[in-house]
Amino acid sequence: MRLRLRLDKWILGFTRSLSLRGKIVVLYVLxxxxxxxxxxxxxxxxxxxxxxxxxxxxxxxxxxxxxxxVDFSKKSYDLLAVRTATDGELxxxxxxxxxxxxxNVDTVNYVxxxxxxxxxxxxxxxxxxxxxxxxxxxxxxxxxxxxxAGRRLAGMDERAWYEAAAxxxxxxxxxxxxxxxNQSVITRKIIDNSGELLGMVYILLxxxxxxxxxxxxxxNDGSLYIVDDNxxxxxxxxxxxIGKRLQLQRWPQDDAPGSDATPVTAxxxxxxxxxxxxxxxxxxxxxxxPVTAGQSEISGTSGTAGTSDVSGSDxxxxxxGTSGTAGTSDVSGSNxxxxxxGTSGTTGTSDVSGSNxxxxxxGTSGTSVTPDMSAAPGVxxxxxxxxxxxxxxxxxxxxxxxxxxxxxxxxxxxxDNQNRMILVLIVGIITLFLLLSMSLMTTIVRNIVRRIxxxxxxxxxxxxGEFEATVRYSENDELGELENRFNSMSERLxxxxxxxxxxxxxxxxQAFKALQAQINPHFIYNxxxxxxxxxxxxxxxxxxxxxDALTTFYRITLNNRISVIRIRDELEHVRAYLDICxxxxxxxxxxxxxxxxxxxxxxxxxxxxxxxxxxxxxxGAITRRPDAVIRIAVAMEGNRIRxxxxxxxxxxxxxxxREIGRGSHAGKGKGNGFGTTNIKERLALYFxxxxxxxxxxxxxxxxxxxxxxxxxxxxxxxxxxx
Numbered sequence: 157m158r159l160r161l162r163l164d165k166w167i168l169g170f171t172r173s174l175s176l177r178g179k180i181v182v183l184y185v186l187x188x189x190x191x192x193x194x195x196x197x198x199x200x201x202x203x204x205x206x207x208x209x210x211x212x213x214x215x216x217x218x219x220x221x222x223x224x225x226v227d228f229s230k231k232s233y234d235l236l237a238v239r240t241a242t243d244g245e246l247x248x249x250x251x252x253x254x255x256x257x258x259x260n261v262d263t264v265n266y267v268x269x270x271x272x273x274x275x276x277x278x279x280x281x282x283x284x285x286x287x288x289x290x291x292x293x294x295x296x297x298x299x300x301x302x303x304x305a306g307r308r309l310a311g312m313d314e315r316a317w318y319e320a321a322a323x324x325x326x327x328x329x330x331x332x333x334x335x336x337x338n339q340s341v342i343t344r345k346i347i348d349n350s351g352e353l354l355g356m357v358y359i360l361l362x363x364x365x366x367x368x369x370x371x372x373x374x375x376n377d378g379s380l381y382i383v384d385d386n387x388x389x390x391x392x393x394x395x396x397x398i399g400k401r402l403q404l405q406r407w408p409q410d411d412a413p414g415s416d417a418t419p420v421t422a423x424x425x426x427x428x429x430x431x432x433x434x435x436x437x438x439x440x441x442x443x444x445x446p447v448t449a450g451q452s453e454i455s456g457t458s459g460t461a462g463t464s465d466v467s468g469s470d471x472x473x474x475x476x477g478t479s480g481t482a483g484t485s486d487v488s489g490s491n492x493x494x495x496x497x498g499t500s501g502t503t504g505t506s507d508v509s510g511s512n513x514x515x516x517x518x519g520t521s522g523t524s525v526t527p528d529m530s531a532a533p534g535v536x537x538x539x540x541x542x543x544x545x546x547x548x549x550x551x552x553x554x555x556x557x558x559x560x561x562x563x564x565x566x567x568x569x570x571x572d573n574q575n576r577m578i579l580v581l582i583v584g585i586i587t588l589f590l591l592l593s594m595s596l597m598t599t600i601v602r603n604i605v606r607r608i609x610x611x612x613x614x615x616x617x618x619x620x621g622e623f624e625a626t627v628r629y630s631e632n633d634e635l636g637e638l639e640n641r642f643n644s645m646s647e648r649l650x651x652x653x654x655x656x657x658x659x660x661x662x663x664x665x666q667a668f669k670a671l672q673a674q675i676n677p678h679f680i681y682n683x684x685x686x687x688x689x690x691x692x693x694x695x696x697x698x699x700x701x702x703x704d705a706l707t708t709f710y711r712i713t714l715n716n717r718i719s720v721i722r723i724r725d726e727l728e729h730v731r732a733y734l735d736i737c738x739x740x741x742x743x744x745x746x747x748x749x750x751x752x753x754x755x756x757x758x759x760x761x762x763x764x765x766x767x768x769x770x771x772x773x774x775x776g777a778i779t780r781r782p783d784a785v786i787r788i789a790v791a792m793e794g795n796r797i798r799x800x801x802x803x804x805x806x807x808x809x810x811x812x813x814r815e816i817g818r819g820s821h822a823g824k825g826k827g828n829g830f831g832t833t834n835i836k837e838r839l840a841l842y843f844x845x846x847x848x849x850x851x852x853x854x855x856x857x858x859x860x861x862x863x864x865x866x867x868x869x870x871x872x873x874x875x876x877x878x
Contacts (some may be wrong), residue, residue, distance in 0.1 A: 624652025
């Protein structure tokens with residue numbers, strides 16, 4: 157504890173001569189900034205180096221495995237389409253002329269018997285059709301179809317699809333379904349020995365069954381894209397990208413021999429690596445790189461593929477094998493023997509001889525070329541471009557068969573155990589330096605915070621009106637100067653507030669006295685006394701009552717020495733005014749009283765009700781109304797007094813009522829000068845914000861004016877805040 161006190165004293169002595177800004181800058185640079193910069197630079201270098209080495213190896217292995225699975229799936233469906241399109245018996249039947257319905261039925265039975273089961277070999281086939289243009293051959297609506305205009309086929313016009321596919325230079329190609337990201341289409345031409353187009357094999361695939369499970373949940377929250385030779389996305393993790401043209405900084409084909417692309421550096425396992433944007437990497441497997449175990453080449457997979465030989469109408473087709481061994485099938489006439497379908501092997505290749513198959517289709521060295529169908533009417537087009545050339549994440553490309561490419565976009569946010577160890581080491585060192593700096597910083601900050609809080613407390617006292625609040629200071633920095641100025645400000649502010657309060661009170665008192673002194677009370681009292689004696693001499697009782705009412709009225713009105721009276725006296729004052737009005741308008745107005753006796757002893761400001769009652773006669777035209785009534789009510793509501801005046805006169809128009817509420821209404825000069833604005837000011841002078849005056853009215857019907865203020869049994873004084 158003593159050591160800590162000595163350390164605090166030494167630190168305060170060292171920084172006492174510095175300004176507050178200087179203290180913070182020195183503390184930040186020496187204790188926090190320099191160590192953090194040095195450690196962060198070394199840590200970033202180590203993390204990046206370790207990250208690239210380990211993550212790239214893991215990513216390459218994952219991409220290769222994914223490419224093998226994708227290639228296996230593609231070849232399986234390609235083989236099914238080729239096996240159907242190169243069936244010799246089918247070609248012969250589609251190319252012949254039919255004379256009667258019996259021959260049509262025989263062909264339909266052959267197609268159903270041969271290909272209905274074939275279409276169920278692989279999962280995910282939503283629709284399997286064989287289209288032909290033979291006018292003498294019927295369509296059964298199950299497998300045999302003729303393309304017709306106006307009929308929709310997977311979001312496309314059937315005739316437009318057929319014509320666009322016929323114009324394609326490639327016999328087999330994949331395409332997506334417009335507007336349906338969950339479906340894909342395989343199209344394979346059916347060509348006879350003379351090269352004449354007889355029809356099309358149409359296979360509609362369920363995207364989820366073929367690619368969904370593989371692409372929807374890629375490794376490390378990345379994205380996978382299957383791209384054809386026209387660089388159009390056929391399948392993607394984000395299905396909104398399907399159909400777009402993919403743009404990369406470099407493609408594997410750009411690095412082929414004879415191209416002008418910049419040479420790439422061979423990565424591990426034949427994976428080529430190119431520098432990506434902002435220091436990331438793009439990796440692609442060279443077409444001539446060696447294939448590891450289980451990795452698919454362009455010409456097939458690592459297993460032994462079955463072969464298919466087509467000579468005339470005889471077809472032998474390899475089926476999907478298990479563990480790389482392919483089954484065989486022999487087609488001669490109408491007899492078909494098909495190999496079993498495996499799950500972990502690869503699809504065999506097929507060799508077509510004797511049939512006119514365009515090179516590049518599946519069956520020629522196991523490859524196929526996907527045509528550019530973006531411009532084909534009614535088929536599918538690009539919906540824009542997907543530019544990954546500037547991505548900051550890791551980008552890897554893996555060539556597949558048929559000139560397809562698997563593009564993997566992987567997030568680089570995942571770290572392996574080695575990177576975590578480095579990060580833990582960095583965090584530990586930085587934490588040590590931060591703890592050391594905090595022990596040094598706490599002393600200075602505690603002193604600053606204590607002084608600032610003390611100043612804040614004194615400011616709170618000042619805001620409550622305690623102008624005697626001062627702050628003791630002993631240091632000559634910026635905060636000490638602020639404390640000194642605060643003391644001077646509070647002292648001067650207290651004097652100014654006192655001067656303003658006194659001046660305001662004196663001014664308001666003089667204003668009310670000047671208003672009340674406009675009439676000489678003695679002259680009026682003497683005159684009324686003289687008139688009363690004359691009336692008594694004449695024995696005129698009505699005149700005596702009028703003079704008595706006037707005397708009572710002016711006795712309160714002209715009393716300049718009081719500003720507040722009891723409610724009892726205020727009601728007597730209003731009653732005297734009403735007596736005078738009743739003599740003036742006999743039997744015109746009925747006056748009703750609702751007075752709470754408990755409220756009579758409380759105080760109110762003088763002449764608060766009489767101006768309101770006077771407005772009933774002057775502005776409310778109460779004397780013109782049949783059954784005219786004025787109702788005066790005084791009630792005790794808890795610890796508050798509520799006085800109201802109701803009349804059923806002509807009321808107040810809505811526009812005038814709004815002007816009165818805003819205080820912008822200009823009167824016509826009638827009355828005694830004590831209007832609603834004057835009443836509000838006098839209520840606020842003695843009761844502050846606790847008093848209120850409200851006016852409610854319906855034009856042509858009634859008006860109700862209410863005054864509410866705190867109940868006070870003692871005479872209130874003018875409030876200081878008023």
